[in-house]
Structures are given as C-alpha cells and as structure tokens.
Amino acid sequence: MLAVEGVSVAFGGVRALDGVSFEVGEGLVCGVIGPNGAGKTTLFDVVSGLRRPDEGLVRMAGRDLTGVSPLRRARAGLRRTFQRTQVFGRLTVADNVLAALDWHGGGGGLAADLAGLPSRRRLERERRERVAEVLELCGLTPLRDAYAAALPVGRRRLVELARALADRPRLLLLDEPTSGLDAGQTDRLGEVIRALDTTVLLVEHDMGFVMGTCDRIVVLDLGKVIATGSPAEIREDPVVRAAYLG
Numbered sequence: 001m002l003a004v005e006g007v008s009v010a011f012g013g014v015r016a017l018d019g020v021s022f023e024v025g026e027g028l029v030c031g032v033i034g035p036n037g038a039g040k041t042t043l044f045d046v047v048s049g050l051r052r053p054d055e056g057l058v059r060m061a062g063r064d065l066t067g068v069s070p071l072r073r074a075r076a077g078l079r080r081t082f083q084r085t086q087v088f089g090r091l092t093v094a095d096n097v098l099a100a101l102d103w104h105g106g107g108g109g110l111a112a113d114l115a116g117l118p119s120r121r122r123l124e125r126e127r128r129e130r131v132a133e134v135l136e137l138c139g140l141t142p143l144r145d146a147y148a149a150a151l152p153v154g155r156r157r158l159v160e161l162a163r164a165l166a167d168r169p170r171l172l173l174l175d176e177p178t179s180g181l182d183a184g185q186t187d188r189l190g191e192v193i194r195a196l197d198t199t200v201l202l203v204e205h206d207m208g209f210v211m212g213t214c215d216r217i218v219v220l221d222l223g224k225v226i227a228t229g230s231p232a233e234i235r236e237d238p239v240v241r242a243a244y245l246g
C-alpha cells in the first residue's frame, strides 16, 4: 500500500534520512520509532508531501507520489494528524466530523442546496450516517453534541482521528498520537487504531503503545533503517537493543 524507496534528505551536512526503504501492506499498522533526531519527523514530512526528498520515491498503491502536492495526496486518500490537535473548538463533535466530509462538495452548488433536490437530500443522509458510524468507531457517540473546545485532550485527539477517518482514507499518518494522553486514553486510542481497516503509519515515542498497537515496526537511527519487523522481532533484535532500547 505504501512504499518508501531509497529516500534521502540532507540538511546541510546532516543526513536526516539516508536511503530509507520500507513497505507497509494494505490495512496494516506500521510504527516508526527511533531516538531523537533519528529522522522520524522528516520521514513523515516526506510521506505527507511537506518535504520533497533529495533522492528516492514514495508510492501509494503503486502510484509515485514524490512530486505530488499535499492537497493532491489528500485527494488520493492520504490523511495526516498532527502532534497538536487540530479541531474546530466552536463546533460540536458531530459537526467537526461532518465538516471533514464537506470539502467534497455536494454537487449542483448553491442552487441544488436551495432547491433541496432529492439527490442532495440523499447525500446529506449518507453524510449523517457516515458521521454516526465514525463517532461510534471512535467511541464518541455519547459526546456527539459536546463542543470540541470543552473536551479534554484525549477526547480531542479522538475527534481529530474521527475527522481524519470520515471519508475513508486509504492511508492515515498519525504523528505522536498519544502525546498528552493518560494511560487509559492511550489504551482506548490503541483499540480504535487496531479496529481500523485503513493502512496506518504512525510515529510514536511510547514504546508500550507501539508494541501493543502496531503490526510492523520500522526502527530509524541517524537517518537509516536499522531494523524492520513485528513487535516481537524488534524487541529481540540485538542491533535495536544496542542502539535504542538499551
């Protein structure tokens, strides 16, 4: 589903990424870990299109995305969440998710809205249904009418996840999704992520969360992939232990 092939990025003399290659299969959750400065954020920026690599390719479902803008990547089904949550505080939880669907437009423009065309009403119903489905998936149904600004950070993060999932992304990038969450909220988030059928790439410092949530793990150190494997393989890998786990 996602293939990163020989990606390198240099900042002056620093090789932030140095020939990074790995693949993530359809529907799998892949975690990227590594010590500070390993290149995780740079890798995320390359995959989401915020930074163009000096060398290498990023493919999604076989399509080369390397020169494709972040907006076009979004249209192709890629979504990203950020370390600092980005939700509309003045909207309710349900409207936050609805707003994430609205950018597709309803077709027919304002005239169709005013005329209340049947096609438009059907679309509206489908949207409401999708919102309800996503809220349920993220455990937010009881909070659907709460204002996002009033929610604690753990819930806001779930709202952000719900927004990212609203129109069924093909690939979801999560940047330190547990930051600011307590243990209970972290467990809940892990359950939601595991229940998704979307392909997920996440960067995370919380090792317990990574080991419990991910199918595959990519370990970066000084811009290079030093190991890839299942959580059990990574835990046992002598190179990883030496470089990172201690």
Ligand SMILES: Nc1ncnc2c1ncn2[C@@H]1O[C@H](COP(=O)(O)OP(=O)(O)OP(=O)(O)O)[C@@H](O)[C@H]1O
Residues within 6 Å of the ligand: 011, 014, 015, 016, 034, 035, 036, 037, 038, 039, 040, 041, 042, 043
């Ligand atoms: N804009 C930049 N200009 C110069 N050097 C940079 C820039 N961004 C990152 N670097 C350097 O590239 C290397 C990789 O940084 P990156 O932020 O990708 O690592 P990271 O694994 O995300 O680290 P952290 O866990 O601390 O967030 C580091 O040596 C960093 O100092």
